[in-house]
């Protein structure tokens with residue numbers, strides 16, 4: 001079961017967190033998988049309440065989850081996005 005950003009059960013289990021975006025695999029339109037090292041220091045928001053799973057590469061995540069993930073240029077931006085995502089309707 002999944003829920004939408006800013007809606008229950010957000011903020012009740014602390015399931016969302018930010019992390020440095022790991023090295024990832026990207027798939028070209030030809031179906032070729034290309035691995036790349038993330039040296040940009042991008043952060044992303046992982047929200048289990050939205051059905052996200054840290055094991056899913058960004059490229060394989062549904063559009064909804066990509067919007068949640070970002071990625072964000074630095075930790076502060078990611079934290080702000082996380083707060084908005086979690087608390088928009090609870091404050």
Ligand SMILES: [Zn+2]
Nearest residue numbers: 005047049050
């Ligand atoms: Zn969420």
